[in-house]
Amino acid sequence: MALTKYNWILALITICFCVSSFMNGANDVANSYATSVAARTLTMPQVGFLSMITEFVGAVALGNRVTNTIKNGIISIKRFDGNPGSLMLAMASAEFGSATWLAIATTAGYPVSTTQTIVGALIGVGFAADSPVVWEWKSGSVSQVAASWIIAPLLAAAFAAIVFSTIKFGILERANPFKLGMLAIPFYLAFTCAVLALFLVVEAPQAPSLEEFGAGKAIGIILGVFFGVLLFAYVFVRPYLHRRLVKGDSRIKFYHIPLGPLLMKDDPYLYWPGKADGVVVIDYYENAYAHKDGVIEHQSDSEKDVAISSSLEKANPLVMPTARNRIVTPEERFLAPSKHLPAVHPSRLYGFLKYFLFQGVTRDCVSHEDPKLQATHARCKIYDNRTEHLFTYCQVLSAMLMSIAHGSNDVANAVGPWAATYSTWQADKVATKVPTPVWMLVIAGFLLGAGFWFFGFKIIRALGNRITQMSPSRGFSTELGAAITVLLASRVGLPISTTQCLTGATVGVALMNLDVRAVNWRQVLFIFSGWILTLPCAGLLSGLVMAMALNTPHL
Numbered sequence: 001m002a003l004t005k006y007n008w009i010l011a012l013i014t015i016c017f018c019v020s021s022f023m024n025g026a027n028d029v030a031n032s033y034a035t036s037v038a039a040r041t042l043t044m045p046q047v048g049f050l051s052m053i054t055e056f057v058g059a060v061a062l063g064n065r066v067t068n069t070i071k072n073g074i075i076s077i078k079r080f081d082g083n084p085g086s087l088m089l090a091m092a093s094a095e096f097g098s099a100t101w102l103a104i105a106t107t108a109g110y111p112v113s114t115t116q117t118i119v120g121a122l123i124g125v126g127f128a129a130d131s132p133v134v135w136e137w138k139s140g141s142v143s144q145v146a147a148s149w150i151i152a153p154l155l156a157a158a159f160a161a162i163v164f165s166t167i168k169f170g171i172l173e174r175a176n177p178f179k180l181g182m183l184a185i186p187f188y189l190a191f192t193c194a195v196l197a198l199f200l201v202v203e204a205p206q207a208p209s210l211e212e213f214g215a216g217k218a219i220g221i222i223l224g225v226f227f228g229v230l231l232f233a234y235v236f237v238r239p240y241l242h243r244r245l246v247k248g249d250s251r252i253k254f255y256h257i258p259l260g261p262l263l264m265k266d267d268p269y270l271y272w273p274g275k276a277d278g279v280v281v282i283d284y285y286e287n288a289y290a291h292k293d294g295v296i297e298h299q300s301d302s303e304k305d306v307a308i309s310s311s312l313e314k315a316n317p318l319v320m321p322t323a324r325n326r327i328v329t330p331e332e333r334f335l336a337p338s339k340h341l342p343a344v345h346p347s348r349l350y351g352f353l354k355y356f357l358f359q360g361v362t363r364d365c366v367s368h369e370d371p372k373l374q375a376t377h378a379r380c381k382i383y384d385n386r387t388e389h390l391f392t393y394c395q396v397l398s399a400m401l402m403s404i405a406h407g408s409n410d411v412a413n414a415v416g417p418w419a420a421t422y423s424t425w426q427a428d429k430v431a432t433k434v435p436t437p438v439w440m441l442v443i444a445g446f447l448l449g450a451g452f453w454f455f456g457f458k459i460i461r462a463l464g465n466r467i468t469q470m471s472p473s474r475g476f477s478t479e480l481g482a483a484i485t486v487l488l489a490s491r492v493g494l495p496i497s498t499t500q501c502l503t504g505a506t507v508g509v510a511l512m513n514l515d516v517r518a519v520n521w522r523q524v525l526f527i528f529s530g531w532i533l534t535l536p537c538a539g540l541l542s543g544l545v546m547a548m549a550l551n552t553p554h555l
Helices: 004-038 044-061 084-108 114-128 142-172 177-203 215-246 254-264 301-311 330-338 346-361 371-378 385-427 438-455 457-463 472-492 498-511 521-551
Strands: 066-068 433-435
Touching: 004 044, 004 084, 004 114, 004 385, 004 438, 004 457, 004 472, 004 498, 044 346, 044 385, 044 438, 044 457, 084 114, 084 385, 084 457, 084 521, 114 142, 114 385, 114 521, 142 177, 142 385, 142 472, 142 498, 142 521, 177 215, 177 385, 177 472, 215 254, 215 385, 330 346, 346 438, 385 438, 385 472, 385 498, 457 498, 457 521, 472 498, 498 521
Parallel strands: none
Antiparallel strands: 066 433
């Protein structure tokens, strides 16, 4: 029989679950795509639609069907034996603390770990309920979570720096970078897809362990994907790139890739061609420093010297960044045209509706107004735009890999407490491991994508160009380095965060400029402070709610 007297707890945790999933998407999903937006590889609307798909696929198709009630075993479940109502209250308090801290952190622009947020919330609940908390060094313990603040960024920085060094020294700084890039890009595409295959085979929550699946099978599938994508890239992708970048045909779009060898003809047939006078390659090093009035401030002589000596050194060919015009804000686009009309006028109401639906994906997340950040960007070297464009395709694949991995793994952070409470409410007994209904994963997957669509721009800004100058080759290296770190760490049981991996990877790539001043250390410290605050703040919020609920006087 269901615990009908605790319907209010079920209603409370349902609301908190929705907020937690929404803010999870606004924070962690934005991490996956931040470098793609900062590098101008994808626009915010494109990322909005793409994230809805990848997060939903990750959560529903690959999400864990059995969710542990107590994340990582961080507190003892024995404290709640024989008292299902207290377990429901504990999970509701943890979900409340997690949702509240994620909302605060996202609003403030802190890219935080949602996994460590729910861990902190459970620690607070453990203290309030007098349940033992696992402190000693073991899988998923508090000490390992704290150690991951240092371990995860360092590992990701190392892997990302290695990936970018192969691009930097093997392609970008050679005599003919574009020619070398055309030869190498199929290998980078194949390697990225092989990493995705590795995740799907052995690391997805529903996948069998490597020991159960068999190392031979796993290696066979990964090598098969690698060489299959390599062949596809040489037969279909290279002719597309040759037509677009060598012959400068702006009519060619990504959906013409299936034409493959036909694109090598002088005048191939094109279905749905683009504009003949369109832009072939944008300037990926466009100046992001702009004032609100649209005026680009001129650099001082000293800043010009910095830009010339460090940004343009060894660049092939020499490319000067263009000035960036101010982007129209959502308020100007949707609200200003009908501002003079009455509040109930249909045109003004339609403007309010468009603003509500699209304000999150029409904001400028690239431009900034910080002269110190402009000096940091000037320390980064500028490379050939055509060569950079080659890596946009790899970057989109790596961003999708990170987003799918996030949807499949982190969906349990919000669903876990809710599923445990719902199962306990239904069964009238404590549920330590519960089957997760598909409809819960569907709701969570939708909310993850919706969170980014409406609110992800804040974290996109924090993790994008605010740390260093981003470009497609740098963004691809950052995302792939972070993905490799997540995969390797999960094999050895380290509870690391994708947020921490992406931040560390960004710093690692920035340091490959061989100049520590190419990193905005103020922003790095700001992000690091958010990691440190996560455990105590989430724990304090959930612990206070749990303590008040347990000790509230009643008649």
